[in-house]
Amino acid sequence: MSAFYISAGLLIYIAALMTNFVGSIYNSIKSSWYVYLFFLAPFVSTLYSIDSSGTVYYSSLLLGFYFIYLTAHGSSQRIGCEWIYDLSLYIQITTAILFLYIVLTYGSVRPSSYDMRQVVGPISNQAAAISVLGIPYLLQYRESKVKKIFGLILVVAIVVLSESRAAYMLSFISIPMTLFYRRKSSIKKVASFILYALSGILLLYAIYVLTNRRVVLSVINRFNELLNPISTSIGDKNMRLLMFFTGIDIVTLKPITGVGYYMIRKYMEQLYGNGIISHNILVSVWSEMGLFGLISFLIMVYKTWQNNQKIIKKSLRYGRDNLYRIGSANKVAFILAMSHAMVRPQLMNPMVYVILALMNVNASQSYVSSGDSH
Numbered sequence: 412m413s414a415f416y417i418s419a420g421l422l423i424y425i426a427a428l429m430t431n432f433v434g435s436i437y438n439s440i441k442s443s444w445y446v447y448l449f450f451l452a453p454f455v456s457t458l459y460s461i462d463s464s465g466t467v468y469y470s471s472l473l474l475g476f477y478f479i480y481l482t483a484h485g486s487s488q489r490i491g492c493e494w495i496y497d498l499s500l501y502i503q504i505t506t507a508i509l510f511l512y513i514v515l516t517y518g519s520v521r522p523s524s525y526d527m528r529q530v531v532g533p534i535s536n537q538a539a540a541i542s543v544l545g546i547p548y549l550l551q552y553r554e555s556k557v558k559k560i561f562g563l564i565l566v567v568a569i570v571v572l573s574e575s576r577a578a579y580m581l582s583f584i585s586i587p588m589t590l591f592y593r594r595k596s597s598i599k600k601v602a603s604f605i606l607y608a609l610s611g612i613l614l615l616y617a618i619y620v621l622t623n624r625r626v627v628l629s630v631i632n633r634f635n636e637l638l639n640p641i642s643t644s645i646g647d648k649n650m651r652l653l654m655f656f657t658g659i660d661i662v663t664l665k666p667i668t669g670v671g672y673y674m675i676r677k678y679m680e681q682l683y684g685n686g687i688i689s690h691n692i693l694v695s696v697w698s699e700m701g702l703f704g705l706i707s708f709l710i711m712v713y714k715t716w717q718n719n720q721k722i723i724k725k726s727l728r729y730g731r732d733n734l735y736r737i738g739s740a741n742k743v744a745f746i747l748a749m750s751h752a753m754v755r756p757q758l759m760n761p762m763v764y765v766i767l768a769l770m771n772v773n774a775s776q777s778y779v780s781s782g783d784s785h
Contacts, residue, residue, distance in 0.1 A: 435485030443484060443718075443771040449711040450477050452696065452704035453672035459701060460671020461678060469673035476764050483768035492737050492769050496552045499545035502762070503565035506538045510572050521574040539573035540755065542566055544747060544762040546585040547740035577754060581747050588746065592739035650687050654679065657686075658694035669701035692752035711767075716745070719770040741770045 440447055453470035460466035486494065513520050513531055521535040522528035542565075549562040570578045657679050661670055670678045675698060679686025689695040696704040719741050726734035744766045748757055757763050 435488065436481060438488055439481055439484045442488070442773050443714075445707070445710045445714045446480065446767060446771060449704075449707040450480075452700040452707050455703055456669055456672045456700040459665075459668035461674055461681075462671060465677065466671040466674060473758065476759060476761055479761050480764040480768050483765045484771060487769055487772045492772065493733065495548050495737065495740075495765070495769060496554065496558075498765070499548040499552070500558055500562040502542055502545050503549075503562045503569065506542050506569050507565045509534070509538065510569060514572065519574075520572045535573040536575050536577070536755070537760070539569055539575040539578035540581075540751060540757065540760055541762045542569045543578050543581045543585065544744050544760075544766065546582060547589045547743040547747075548737075550586065550589040551736040551740045553736070577751055581751060584750075585743060585747055588743045589740065592743065650685075651690050653683070654687050654690055655694060657682070658689070658691065658698040661698035665701070666697075667702050669697065669699050669704065672699050672704075675699055689756055690754055692749075692756045692758075695756045695758065712749070715767060715770045718772075719745070722770070722772070737769065741766060745770060 450473070453466070453473060457463050457466045457470065510520050513534070517523070517527050517531070520531075522531060522533075545562070546566055549559055549566070552559045552562075566582065570582050654675065658675060661675070661678065672695070673688065675689045675694065676686040689699060692708075693705075696708040700708075719738055723735060723738040723742070725731070726738055744762075748760070748763050748766060751757055
Protein backbone atom coordinates (compact mmCIF):
# COMPACT_ATOMS: atom_id res chain seq x y z
CA MET A 412 0.00 0.00 0.00
CA SER A 413 1.24 3.49 -0.77
CA ALA A 414 0.11 6.99 -1.66
CA PHE A 415 -0.48 5.71 -5.19
CA TYR A 416 -3.77 4.09 -4.12
CA ILE A 417 -5.12 7.40 -2.94
CA SER A 418 -3.55 9.15 -5.94
CA ALA A 419 -5.50 6.87 -8.25
CA GLY A 420 -8.74 7.83 -6.53
CA LEU A 421 -7.90 11.51 -6.78
CA LEU A 422 -7.01 11.18 -10.45
CA ILE A 423 -10.25 9.38 -11.32
CA TYR A 424 -12.34 11.87 -9.36
CA ILE A 425 -10.76 14.91 -10.97
CA ALA A 426 -10.54 13.42 -14.46
CA ALA A 427 -14.29 12.81 -14.32
CA LEU A 428 -14.75 16.58 -14.15
CA MET A 429 -12.79 17.23 -17.30
CA THR A 430 -14.16 18.22 -20.69
CA ASN A 431 -12.31 19.34 -23.82
CA PHE A 432 -9.13 17.64 -22.58
CA VAL A 433 -6.81 18.71 -25.43
CA GLY A 434 -7.78 22.34 -25.03
CA SER A 435 -7.26 22.03 -21.30
CA ILE A 436 -3.67 20.82 -21.81
CA TYR A 437 -2.82 23.82 -23.96
CA ASN A 438 -4.47 26.33 -21.64
CA SER A 439 -2.90 24.78 -18.57
CA ILE A 440 0.63 24.92 -19.98
CA LYS A 441 0.10 28.43 -21.31
CA SER A 442 -1.22 29.88 -18.05
CA SER A 443 1.09 28.04 -15.64
CA TRP A 444 4.25 27.39 -17.69
CA TYR A 445 6.43 27.84 -14.61
CA VAL A 446 4.86 24.78 -12.95
CA TYR A 447 5.59 22.62 -15.98
CA LEU A 448 9.11 24.05 -16.10
CA PHE A 449 9.75 22.62 -12.65
CA PHE A 450 8.09 19.35 -13.69
CA LEU A 451 10.93 18.95 -16.22
CA ALA A 452 13.67 19.23 -13.58
CA PRO A 453 13.75 15.56 -12.45
CA PHE A 454 13.98 14.42 -16.07
CA VAL A 455 16.66 16.97 -16.94
CA SER A 456 18.72 15.71 -13.99
CA THR A 457 18.93 12.34 -15.74
CA LEU A 458 21.62 13.85 -18.00
CA TYR A 459 23.97 14.26 -15.02
CA SER A 460 22.72 11.51 -12.71
CA ILE A 461 25.12 9.10 -11.01
CA ASP A 462 22.52 6.44 -11.91
CA SER A 463 20.60 7.48 -15.03
CA SER A 464 18.32 4.45 -15.11
CA GLY A 465 17.38 4.99 -11.46
CA THR A 466 16.59 8.66 -12.03
CA VAL A 467 14.49 7.83 -15.09
CA TYR A 468 12.53 5.31 -13.03
CA TYR A 469 11.83 7.62 -10.10
CA SER A 470 11.11 10.56 -12.38
CA SER A 471 8.58 8.50 -14.31
CA LEU A 472 6.70 7.84 -11.06
CA LEU A 473 5.98 11.57 -10.94
CA LEU A 474 4.06 11.51 -14.24
CA GLY A 475 0.86 10.38 -12.51
CA PHE A 476 1.09 13.33 -10.13
CA TYR A 477 1.71 15.71 -13.04
CA PHE A 478 -1.50 14.40 -14.60
CA ILE A 479 -3.33 15.15 -11.36
CA TYR A 480 -2.14 18.76 -11.66
CA LEU A 481 -3.22 18.93 -15.29
CA THR A 482 -6.71 17.55 -14.67
CA ALA A 483 -7.26 19.64 -11.52
CA HIS A 484 -6.02 22.78 -13.23
CA GLY A 485 -8.10 22.20 -16.35
CA SER A 486 -11.21 21.46 -14.30
CA SER A 487 -10.78 24.60 -12.23
CA GLN A 488 -10.29 26.77 -15.30
CA ARG A 489 -13.50 25.52 -16.86
CA ILE A 490 -16.00 24.84 -14.07
CA GLY A 491 -14.64 26.62 -10.99
CA CYS A 492 -13.07 25.21 -7.85
CA GLU A 493 -15.96 24.38 -5.52
CA TRP A 494 -15.29 20.68 -6.09
CA ILE A 495 -12.31 20.95 -3.69
CA TYR A 496 -14.72 20.82 -0.74
CA ASP A 497 -16.13 17.45 -1.76
CA LEU A 498 -12.68 16.20 -2.68
CA SER A 499 -11.35 17.11 0.77
CA LEU A 500 -14.15 15.08 2.34
CA TYR A 501 -13.57 12.20 -0.10
CA ILE A 502 -9.91 12.06 0.97
CA GLN A 503 -10.85 11.75 4.65
CA ILE A 504 -13.41 9.01 4.01
CA THR A 505 -11.12 6.86 1.84
CA THR A 506 -8.15 7.32 4.18
CA ALA A 507 -10.27 6.48 7.24
CA ILE A 508 -11.55 3.30 5.57
CA LEU A 509 -7.99 2.32 4.63
CA PHE A 510 -6.72 2.98 8.17
CA LEU A 511 -9.63 1.03 9.68
CA TYR A 512 -8.79 -1.98 7.52
CA ILE A 513 -5.12 -1.83 8.52
CA VAL A 514 -5.96 -1.48 12.22
CA LEU A 515 -8.35 -4.44 12.10
CA THR A 516 -5.71 -6.49 10.29
CA TYR A 517 -2.54 -5.54 12.17
CA GLY A 518 -3.68 -3.72 15.32
CA SER A 519 -2.13 -0.37 14.31
CA VAL A 520 -1.46 1.73 11.22
CA ARG A 521 2.19 2.41 11.95
CA PRO A 522 4.34 -0.65 11.07
CA SER A 523 5.33 -2.60 14.16
CA SER A 524 7.19 -5.43 12.43
CA TYR A 525 9.26 -6.08 9.34
CA ASP A 526 6.48 -8.17 7.72
CA MET A 527 3.91 -5.44 8.30
CA ARG A 528 6.23 -2.80 6.87
CA GLN A 529 6.67 -4.90 3.73
CA VAL A 530 2.89 -4.85 3.21
CA VAL A 531 1.73 -1.38 4.27
CA GLY A 532 4.98 0.58 3.78
CA PRO A 533 5.02 4.19 5.03
CA ILE A 534 1.26 4.63 4.55
CA SER A 535 0.84 6.06 8.06
CA ASN A 536 2.96 9.08 7.11
CA GLN A 537 1.90 9.35 3.47
CA ALA A 538 -1.86 9.17 3.95
CA ALA A 539 -1.79 11.52 6.95
CA ALA A 540 0.24 14.05 4.93
CA ILE A 541 -2.48 14.02 2.29
CA SER A 542 -5.36 14.25 4.77
CA VAL A 543 -4.11 17.21 6.81
CA LEU A 544 -3.87 19.37 3.68
CA GLY A 545 -7.63 19.08 3.39
CA ILE A 546 -8.22 20.72 6.79
CA PRO A 547 -8.20 24.35 5.54
CA TYR A 548 -10.84 23.51 2.91
CA LEU A 549 -13.03 21.66 5.40
CA LEU A 550 -12.83 24.58 7.83
CA GLN A 551 -13.91 26.96 5.05
CA TYR A 552 -16.75 24.70 3.87
CA ARG A 553 -20.17 26.26 4.52
CA GLU A 554 -22.54 24.31 2.28
CA SER A 555 -23.12 21.48 4.76
CA LYS A 556 -22.24 21.58 8.44
CA VAL A 557 -22.79 17.82 8.68
CA LYS A 558 -20.21 17.10 5.98
CA LYS A 559 -17.83 19.62 7.48
CA ILE A 560 -17.99 18.21 11.02
CA PHE A 561 -17.87 14.64 9.75
CA GLY A 562 -14.76 15.40 7.70
CA LEU A 563 -13.00 17.11 10.60
CA ILE A 564 -13.77 14.20 12.94
CA LEU A 565 -12.26 11.82 10.41
CA VAL A 566 -9.15 14.02 10.13
CA VAL A 567 -8.58 13.87 13.88
CA ALA A 568 -8.97 10.08 13.86
CA ILE A 569 -6.58 9.77 10.90
CA VAL A 570 -3.94 11.98 12.52
CA VAL A 571 -4.10 10.09 15.81
CA LEU A 572 -4.02 6.63 14.23
CA SER A 573 -1.15 7.63 11.93
CA GLU A 574 1.11 8.36 14.93
CA SER A 575 2.79 10.90 12.65
CA ARG A 576 4.51 13.80 14.40
CA ALA A 577 4.30 15.97 11.29
CA ALA A 578 0.56 15.31 10.96
CA TYR A 579 -0.01 16.40 14.56
CA MET A 580 1.98 19.61 14.14
CA LEU A 581 0.42 20.53 10.79
CA SER A 582 -3.12 19.91 12.00
CA PHE A 583 -2.57 22.06 15.09
CA ILE A 584 -1.11 24.87 12.97
CA SER A 585 -3.81 24.72 10.28
CA ILE A 586 -6.75 25.59 12.54
CA PRO A 587 -5.63 29.01 13.84
CA MET A 588 -4.17 29.91 10.43
CA THR A 589 -7.40 29.14 8.60
CA LEU A 590 -9.55 30.91 11.18
CA PHE A 591 -7.30 33.96 10.93
CA TYR A 592 -8.22 34.41 7.27
CA ARG A 593 -11.95 34.14 7.88
CA ARG A 594 -13.91 37.31 7.22
CA LYS A 595 -15.25 37.54 10.76
CA SER A 596 -14.69 39.72 13.80
CA SER A 597 -11.76 38.92 16.08
CA ILE A 598 -14.14 37.78 18.83
CA LYS A 599 -15.82 35.28 16.51
CA LYS A 600 -12.43 34.01 15.31
CA VAL A 601 -11.28 33.43 18.90
CA ALA A 602 -14.59 31.78 19.80
CA SER A 603 -14.33 29.47 16.77
CA PHE A 604 -10.77 28.55 17.68
CA ILE A 605 -11.75 27.69 21.25
CA LEU A 606 -14.68 25.60 20.01
CA TYR A 607 -12.54 23.66 17.53
CA ALA A 608 -9.72 23.24 20.06
CA LEU A 609 -12.03 21.88 22.78
CA SER A 610 -13.76 19.57 20.31
CA GLY A 611 -10.40 18.27 19.12
CA ILE A 612 -9.17 17.69 22.67
CA LEU A 613 -12.35 15.79 23.60
CA LEU A 614 -12.08 13.62 20.48
CA LEU A 615 -8.40 13.02 21.16
CA TYR A 616 -9.22 11.98 24.73
CA ALA A 617 -11.91 9.60 23.47
CA ILE A 618 -9.40 7.94 21.15
CA TYR A 619 -6.89 7.90 24.02
CA VAL A 620 -9.36 5.89 26.13
CA LEU A 621 -10.61 3.62 23.34
CA THR A 622 -7.10 2.61 22.24
CA ASN A 623 -6.00 1.94 25.80
CA ARG A 624 -3.65 4.97 25.56
CA ARG A 625 -1.14 3.18 23.33
CA VAL A 626 -1.61 5.24 20.16
CA VAL A 627 -1.40 8.62 21.89
CA LEU A 628 1.48 7.63 24.18
CA SER A 629 3.37 6.33 21.15
CA VAL A 630 3.30 9.80 19.59
CA ILE A 631 4.37 11.44 22.85
CA ASN A 632 7.34 9.07 22.96
CA ARG A 633 8.20 9.90 19.37
CA PHE A 634 8.17 13.62 20.16
CA ASN A 635 10.48 12.90 23.09
CA GLU A 636 12.89 11.30 20.63
CA LEU A 637 13.26 14.69 18.95
CA LEU A 638 14.48 16.14 22.23
CA ASN A 639 16.64 13.13 23.07
CA PRO A 640 17.56 11.66 19.68
CA ILE A 641 18.82 8.11 19.66
CA SER A 642 21.54 7.92 17.06
CA THR A 643 20.77 5.78 14.05
CA SER A 644 23.91 7.21 12.61
CA ILE A 645 27.02 6.47 10.70
CA GLY A 646 29.74 7.50 13.11
CA ASP A 647 28.31 10.08 15.48
CA LYS A 648 25.88 11.81 13.11
CA ASN A 649 22.14 11.30 12.95
CA MET A 650 21.09 9.95 9.55
CA ARG A 651 18.87 12.91 8.69
CA LEU A 652 21.56 15.38 9.66
CA LEU A 653 24.05 13.41 7.63
CA MET A 654 21.66 13.54 4.66
CA PHE A 655 21.42 17.30 5.01
CA PHE A 656 25.17 17.83 5.27
CA THR A 657 25.71 15.47 2.35
CA GLY A 658 23.32 17.63 0.34
CA ILE A 659 25.42 20.70 1.18
CA ASP A 660 28.56 18.84 0.12
CA ILE A 661 26.95 17.94 -3.22
CA VAL A 662 25.93 21.57 -3.80
CA THR A 663 29.54 22.58 -3.14
CA LEU A 664 30.98 19.92 -5.45
CA LYS A 665 28.27 19.89 -8.16
CA PRO A 666 26.29 23.14 -7.87
CA ILE A 667 25.21 23.15 -11.52
CA THR A 668 24.28 19.53 -12.17
CA GLY A 669 23.55 17.76 -8.88
CA VAL A 670 23.63 13.96 -8.63
CA GLY A 671 20.23 13.16 -10.17
CA TYR A 672 16.71 13.07 -8.80
CA TYR A 673 16.24 10.59 -5.93
CA MET A 674 19.95 9.77 -5.95
CA ILE A 675 21.17 11.25 -2.67
CA ARG A 676 20.66 7.88 -0.98
CA LYS A 677 22.85 6.16 -3.57
CA TYR A 678 25.44 8.92 -3.24
CA MET A 679 25.48 8.39 0.55
CA GLU A 680 25.75 4.62 0.10
CA GLN A 681 28.80 5.10 -2.10
CA LEU A 682 30.45 7.27 0.56
CA TYR A 683 29.30 5.67 3.82
CA GLY A 684 27.85 2.29 2.94
CA ASN A 685 24.37 3.40 4.00
CA GLY A 686 21.95 6.20 3.17
CA ILE A 687 18.40 7.55 3.17
CA ILE A 688 16.22 9.39 0.68
CA SER A 689 16.08 13.18 0.76
CA HIS A 690 14.06 14.57 3.66
CA ASN A 691 14.26 18.19 2.56
CA ILE A 692 12.85 19.86 -0.54
CA LEU A 693 15.83 22.19 -0.94
CA VAL A 694 18.20 19.22 -0.80
CA SER A 695 16.07 17.53 -3.48
CA VAL A 696 15.81 20.47 -5.86
CA TRP A 697 19.44 21.62 -5.68
CA SER A 698 21.74 18.75 -4.73
CA GLU A 699 19.69 16.23 -6.76
CA MET A 700 18.28 18.31 -9.64
CA GLY A 701 21.01 20.91 -9.88
CA LEU A 702 20.75 24.64 -10.48
CA PHE A 703 17.93 24.19 -12.99
CA GLY A 704 15.91 22.39 -10.33
CA LEU A 705 16.52 25.09 -7.73
CA ILE A 706 15.72 28.05 -10.00
CA SER A 707 12.62 26.45 -11.53
CA PHE A 708 11.36 25.51 -8.04
CA LEU A 709 11.80 29.05 -6.69
CA ILE A 710 10.09 30.54 -9.75
CA MET A 711 7.17 28.13 -9.34
CA VAL A 712 6.74 28.92 -5.65
CA TYR A 713 6.91 32.69 -6.24
CA LYS A 714 4.55 32.74 -9.23
CA THR A 715 2.09 30.36 -7.56
CA TRP A 716 1.92 32.48 -4.42
CA GLN A 717 1.61 35.66 -6.50
CA ASN A 718 -1.27 34.26 -8.55
CA ASN A 719 -3.18 33.12 -5.48
CA GLN A 720 -2.81 36.61 -4.02
CA LYS A 721 -4.45 37.94 -7.21
CA ILE A 722 -7.29 35.47 -6.68
CA ILE A 723 -7.85 36.76 -3.14
CA LYS A 724 -7.71 40.40 -4.26
CA LYS A 725 -10.21 39.68 -7.05
CA SER A 726 -12.55 38.06 -4.55
CA LEU A 727 -12.45 41.10 -2.29
CA ARG A 728 -12.92 43.50 -5.20
CA TYR A 729 -15.99 41.71 -6.56
CA GLY A 730 -17.40 40.56 -3.21
CA ARG A 731 -16.96 36.87 -4.02
CA ASP A 732 -17.06 35.23 -0.60
CA ASN A 733 -16.72 31.67 -1.89
CA LEU A 734 -13.74 32.69 -4.01
CA TYR A 735 -12.13 34.34 -0.99
CA ARG A 736 -12.61 31.22 1.15
CA ILE A 737 -11.00 28.99 -1.45
CA GLY A 738 -8.13 31.43 -2.00
CA SER A 739 -7.41 31.76 1.71
CA ALA A 740 -7.64 27.98 2.18
CA ASN A 741 -5.17 27.61 -0.71
CA LYS A 742 -2.77 29.93 1.09
CA VAL A 743 -2.89 27.98 4.36
CA ALA A 744 -2.65 24.59 2.64
CA PHE A 745 0.34 25.78 0.59
CA ILE A 746 2.14 27.02 3.71
CA LEU A 747 1.49 23.67 5.40
CA ALA A 748 2.78 21.77 2.37
CA MET A 749 5.94 23.85 2.08
CA SER A 750 6.57 23.55 5.83
CA HIS A 751 6.23 19.78 5.64
CA ALA A 752 8.51 19.79 2.60
CA MET A 753 11.35 20.92 4.85
CA VAL A 754 11.32 17.43 6.43
CA ARG A 755 9.70 15.52 3.53
CA PRO A 756 9.93 16.85 -0.05
CA GLN A 757 6.21 16.09 -0.76
CA LEU A 758 6.86 15.57 -4.46
CA MET A 759 4.74 12.40 -4.28
CA ASN A 760 1.88 13.92 -2.33
CA PRO A 761 -1.10 14.13 -4.73
CA MET A 762 -2.81 16.82 -2.68
CA VAL A 763 0.15 19.16 -3.25
CA TYR A 764 -0.54 19.07 -6.98
CA VAL A 765 -4.24 19.77 -6.41
CA ILE A 766 -3.33 22.81 -4.29
CA LEU A 767 -0.88 24.03 -6.93
CA ALA A 768 -3.63 23.70 -9.55
CA LEU A 769 -6.12 25.69 -7.49
CA MET A 770 -3.60 28.45 -6.81
CA ASN A 771 -2.63 28.80 -10.48
CA VAL A 772 -6.07 29.23 -11.99
CA ASN A 773 -6.40 32.38 -14.07
CA ALA A 774 -8.00 34.82 -11.63
CA SER A 775 -9.57 36.89 -14.41
CA GLN A 776 -11.51 34.07 -16.09
CA SER A 777 -13.92 31.31 -15.07
CA TYR A 778 -12.65 31.09 -11.52
CA VAL A 779 -13.91 34.57 -10.74
CA SER A 780 -17.24 33.94 -12.44
CA SER A 781 -17.88 30.68 -10.56
CA GLY A 782 -21.04 30.86 -8.51
CA ASP A 783 -21.15 32.06 -4.93
CA SER A 784 -23.65 30.63 -2.56
CA HIS A 785 -23.05 33.31 0.06
